[in-house]
Amino acid sequence: MKQNSSVKYGAAAAIAVIAIGTAIASGKLFDVVEPETDSSSASGGKTTEVTVAKTGTGITVTTAEQWAEQYPNQYETYMANSENDEVVEYTETNPYITTLYEGYGFAKSYGSARGHTYVIDDLYATGRPHKLANCFTCKTSSFTAAALNDASAYAGNFDDFKSSVEDPFGCFHCHENTPGEMVVTHTYLADALGDDLESVPGQTLSCGQCHSEYYFDPETKATSFDYTSLDTMNPDDMLEYMNSLTDTEGNLFADWVDEDTGVRKIKVQHPEFETFLGEGSPHASTFTCADCHMGETTADDGTTYTNHYWSVPTQNEELYEASCAACHGSISDFQAAVKATQDETTAREDEIGQALADFDGELAQAIADGKIEGEDLETVRMLCRNAQWYWDFVFVENSEGVHNPTLTKKCLDQAESILEEAKSYLK
Numbered sequence: 001m002k003q004n005s006s007v008k009y010g011a012a013a014a015i016a017v018i019a020i021g022t023a024i025a026s027g028k029l030f031d032v033v034e035p036e037t038d039s040s041s042a043s044g045g046k047t048t049e050v051t052v053a054k055t056g057t058g059i060t061v062t063t064a065e066q067w068a069e070q071y072p073n074q075y076e077t078y079m080a081n082s083e084n085d086e087v088v089e090y091t092e093t094n095p096y097i098t099t100l101y102e103g104y105g106f107a108k109s110y111g112s113a114r115g116h117t118y119v120i121d122d123l124y125a126t127g128r129p130h131k132l133a134n135c136f137t138c139k140t141s142s143f144t145a146a147a148l149n150d151a152s153a154y155a156g157n158f159d160d161f162k163s164s165v166e167d168p169f170g171c172f173h174c175h176e177n178t179p180g181e182m183v184v185t186h187t188y189l190a191d192a193l194g195d196d197l198e199s200v201p202g203q204t205l206s207c208g209q210c211h212s213e214y215y216f217d218p219e220t221k222a223t224s225f226d227y228t229s230l231d232t233m234n235p236d237d238m239l240e241y242m243n244s245l246t247d248t249e250g251n252l253f254a255d256w257v258d259e260d261t262g263v264r265k266i267k268v269q270h271p272e273f274e275t276f277l278g279e280g281s282p283h284a285s286t287f288t289c290a291d292c293h294m295g296e297t298t299a300d301d302g303t304t305y306t307n308h309y310w311s312v313p314t315q316n317e318e319l320y321e322a323s324c325a326a327c328h329g330s331i332s333d334f335q336a337a338v339k340a341t342q343d344e345t346t347a348r349e350d351e352i353g354q355a356l357a358d359f360d361g362e363l364a365q366a367i368a369d370g371k372i373e374g375e376d377l378e379t380v381r382m383l384c385r386n387a388q389w390y391w392d393f394v395f396v397e398n399s400e401g402v403h404n405p406t407l408t409k410k411c412l413d414q415a416e417s418i419l420e421e422a423k424s425y426l427k
């Protein structure tokens with residue numbers, strides 16, 4: 001990820017350091033030093049009040065550009081996201097995904113994420129077909145407002161909605177039309193968390209509106225989550241939830257069906273929220289997404305404000321020195337530790353991804369040869385669906401393991417052992 005050079009990271013607010021509780025990952029990848037710094041409270045305990053947007057009619061969006069004059073610092077750093085412009089095409093770097101996603105749009109084109117200001121460009125540029133307007137859910141505030149006005153917007157036509165896009169991304173997602181206040185405008189997140197919503201800081205909820213796993217409801221086409229509380233927000237319960245859903249014809253829910261094997265597959269989507277808040281996360285109770293990806297900056301006139309350039313802590317030296325160095329040492333040590341976790345994660349992703357793709361071929365052959373059928377075939381299909389779920393939960397998580405090394409390993413182990421079980425049916 002490229003770092004924005006024009007943004008000055010000033011004296012970031014001294015984030016108090018607190019002892020990490022029992023949730024600390026056991027595999028010691030870091031030589032973490034407990035600091036002597038005085039500790040009062042963690043920023044994860046931030047109490048910025050969060051409200052949930054009301055549905056209704058007549059909701060309109062004040063665009064980012066319209067806020068530029070009143071909030072120049074936030075606006076300028078927000079626009080600087082355009083400097084984060086690199087894209088990697090995963091179908092080229094990880095060719096086995098064209099087998100795993102065969103029959104689904106992601107097998108044709110799957111670009112890596114880049115700056116928030118590119119969302120609309122990237123949506124229009126993908127080689128994936130879009131039929132419904134629900135694809136705009138995480139791409140423009142204009143759609144967020146339309147869905148608040150009338151939930152039938154999700155089932156609307158994609159091309160018809162294009163002319164309503166006023167804001168590529170936008171401030172409205174996180175603030176509605178009152179910048180600074182934290183508002184959950186994607187109401188499906190509030191529905192999924194229920195009473196637990198209050199226990200998650202707004203600086204994490206605001207990101208969880210989009211950096212999360214979802215599916216489209218088969219009936220209403222509305223963006224929906226596969227959990228109903230923080231307790232059920234884990235890969236096991238979420239899979240069970242998906243496996244209990246049926247489509248409009250009464251079949252087991254599937255995003256697509258693999259033609260060669262008949263496996264009814266589910267696509268996991270960027271579960272940063274679920275992974276970061278999941279069991280084993282070292283910082284779930286100490287930091288928010290914004291603490292590590294936004295931070296505070298001081299403008300030339302001395303005003304401090306929240307930086308709206310979404311950076312990463314490995315590249316943001318000011319943020320790192322202020323909040324992380326006390327425990328993690330020099331930034332180069334930290335970068336090396338992060339890279340080690342990411343390398344380990346991606347190596348296993350590739351190994352298991354390739355093994356899943358190989359098995360896809362073996363299963364297709366066995367079916368063609370009449371070597372497997374009936375109940376056994378149904379069992380193997382289900383095992384393939386489940387194994388791919390656990391692998392995908394890691395593959396599409398954008399930190400490549402560092403948000404939660406423990407959960408990451410657990411998912412990959414699970415994918416591997418389910419695949420072994422599936423293989424035993426073809427022996």
Ligand code: HEC
Nearest residue numbers: 017018025027028029030032282313323324327341402405
């Ligand atoms: C109070 C001490 C402390 C502070 C401050 C702290 N960390 Fe940590 N961090 C830990 C501990 C302890 C672990 C778990 C280490 C382990 O499992 O080896 C950890 C783990 C991590 C991991 C997991 C990475 C991996 O590959 O295993 C990341 C990423 C991380 N911290 C980032 C940060 C960032 C970014 C900041 C600053 C915003 C920060 N930490 C501040 C103590 C701290």
Ligand code: HEC
Nearest residue numbers: 112113114115118119122138173206207209210289293310
């Ligand atoms: C309205 C939906 C939405 C919200 C809210 C949102 N994001 Fe994003 N984010 C995206 C999308 C979509 C992309 C990918 C953009 C692209 O590639 O065109 C992205 C990209 C990113 C990237 C860049 C990734 C890269 O590889 O360069 C970071 C970092 C990021 N988001 C962090 C955050 C954080 C932190 C928050 C909360 C403070 C947040 N996002 C809130 C939708 C959202």
Ligand code: HEC
Nearest residue numbers: 048064067071074075078171174179180203206290305306
């Ligand atoms: C992805 C979510 C997200 C988007 C989009 C977003 N903000 Fe923010 N904004 C935040 C977070 C998080 C904070 C910090 C809140 C806190 O810590 O209390 C914040 C704080 C602010 C504040 C309070 C002062 C400060 O700097 O801390 C203002 C004003 C603000 N944002 C304006 C804007 C404007 C204008 C836009 C659009 C150009 C925008 N925001 C877009 C997440 C967002």
Ligand code: HEC
Nearest residue numbers: 001207211272273276283287288289292312314398399402
């Ligand atoms: C303790 C610090 C910390 C917290 C909290 C945190 N992240 Fe991260 N995040 C990281 C680190 C470290 C990386 C990997 C950076 C790298 O690749 O060098 C990362 C990577 C990412 C990426 C990929 C960025 C890229 O350029 O490839 C996204 C997107 C992201 N995080 C979103 C989130 C969201 C959303 C949340 C909250 C649900 C969150 N993060 C919470 C530390 C954190």
